[in-house]
Every structure is written in structure tokens, then in C-alpha cells.
Amino acid sequence: MPYHVVQRGHNRSNCFYDDTDKACYLSILATHLTAYQVQLHAFVLMSNHVHLLLTGRQNGAISTVMQNLGRGYVHYFNKRYHRVGTLWDGRFKDSLVDCDQYFLSCQRYIELNPVRAMMVPHPADYHWSSYHANARGVNINIISPHQVYLNLAETTEQRLENYQALFEQRLPDHELKKIRDAIKHNYPLANESFVQHITNKYNISFGRKTKGRPEKGSE
Numbered sequence: 057m058p059y060h061v062v063q064r065g066h067n068r069s070n071c072f073y074d075d076t077d078k079a080c081y082l083s084i085l086a087t088h089l090t091a092y093q094v095q096l097h098a099f100v101l102m103s104n105h106v107h108l109l110l111t112g113r114q115n116g117a118i119s120t121v122m123q124n125l126g127r128g129y130v131h132y133f134n135k136r137y138h139r140v141g142t143l144w145d146g147r148f149k150d151s152l153v154d155c156d157q158y159f160l161s162c163q164r165y166i167e168l169n170p171v172r173a174m175m176v177p178h179p180a181d182y183h184w185s186s187y188h189a190n191a192r193g194v195n196i197n198i199i200s201p202h203q204v205y206l207n208l209a210e211t212t213e214q215r216l217e218n219y220q221a222l223f224e225q226r227l228p229d230h231e232l233k234k235i236r237d238a239i240k241h242n243y244p245l246a247n248e249s250f251v252q253h254i255t256n257k258y259n260i261s262f263g264r265k266t267k268g269r270p271e272k273g274s275e
Contacts, residue, residue, distance in 0.1 A: 063148040064105040078184050084128045086198045088121040095200035098163040100185040107166040122148050151238040154246030159204040165235050191220045
């Protein structure tokens with residue numbers, strides 16, 4: 057099952073200063089994706105946080121990837137910038153995603169992050185995201201298309217066209233809030249019947265979902 061994962065810089069400070077940093081982060085990520093058989097479906101690297109959409113084949117694989125990625129990148133970052141101490145704002149946040157209802161919405165949410173941040177007018181204008189693979193067919197070797205994405209069409213050309221069409225309309229406010237609430241509280245991005253089914257079947261405990269507005273500055 058896919059998970060939406062978010063990791064932020066400590067006190068919202070920068071975790072990337074230039075393209076070299078971002079390239080290094082993706083290189084380290086690629087190593088651990090392969091080592092622990094985790095698939096990456098979508099990503100965006102912002103200046104002070106990252107969004108990833110991941111599926112692991114084994115229990116705990118995603119957590120292991122994120123822990124090793126975090127440590128490896130901090131070692132690089134501290135050495136390059138002659139600093140010591142923490143870089144990340146605690147443990148990453150994650151949210152299980154119900155494929156049938158929310159997978160494509162979550163993937164679009166991730167790739168639209170630079171647009172919501174008013175950095176670019178369109179996701180195609182931002183280099184460090186999976187939009188170029190999922191919407192334009194650019195070969196990004198760390199991206200593994202999810203079956204929900206593949207089901208958009210039988211041919212690659214039509215699939216790209218159909219995926220691009222999804223971006224012609226903005227995500228509804230209620231979907232934005234649901235995605236933000238889910239990641240904020242480590243709660244599944246799903247309806248309650250799905251959550252109950254997963255809880256009972258796998259004896260999984262999730263963070264509590266609480267009412268309220270998204271955190272200020274949530275992206």
C-alpha cells in the first residue's frame with residue numbers, strides 16, 4: 057500500500073541550498089529504494105521539505121529507507137556546509153493512501169506543491185519533481201509507476217495526455233484539507249470504512265485524526 061511521506065527541515069530551515077544538494081538527496085534515495093525494494097511513484101523537493109509517494113514490499117521497508125536516507129543526507133549536508141547537529145524536524149510524517157479513491161489526488165498534490173507555493177505557474181516549470189516523468193514521459197530512473205496511474209490508459213502516449221488533463225483543474229479545497237489533515241496526524245488518506253477494514257485486518261494502529269484547520273504554511 058502506498059504512503060505519502062513528508063519530511064521537513066528543523067524549524068522549517070532549508071535542507072537544500074542548490075541543485076547539487078537536491079541531486080545528492082535523490083542519489084542517496086535511489087540507493088536505498090533499490091536496497092529495500094521500495095517503489096517511488098511521485099516526489100517533489102522544496103527548499104525546506106520533501107514529499108514522497110512510496111510503496112514498500114515488506115513491513116517497515118519505508119521507515120528503513122527514510123531513516124537511512126535521513127542519516128546519509130545529513131552526513132553529506134553537514135560535511136558540505138561545515139555544520140553539526142540535526143537537520144530534520146524530528147521523525148518524518150506519513151499517511152497511508154487508499155488507492156481506489158485518493159492515489160491520483162495525492163500524486164497531483166505532491167507535484168503541484170511548487171505551484172501552491174507560488175514558485176512557478178505550472179508544475180512543468182519546476183525541475184525537481186516527478187511531474188516530468190508522470191506527465192511528460194521524461195525518464196527518471198527512480199520513478200516506478202503505480203498501477204492506478206498505469207490504468208489511466210493502455211498506451212503511454214494516451215496515459216501522458218490523460219494525466220496532463222488532470223492538472224487542468226485545481227484540487228478541490230476539501231481534498232486539499234483531507235490530504236493535509238491526514239499527513240499532519242499520520243492518519244490514512246481514506247474513508248472511515250477503509251480505515252476500519254485495515255485496522256481490523258492488519259491490527260495496525262494509526263495516529264488520531266482531529267478536527268481543525270491545517271497548520272499555517274502547510275503545503
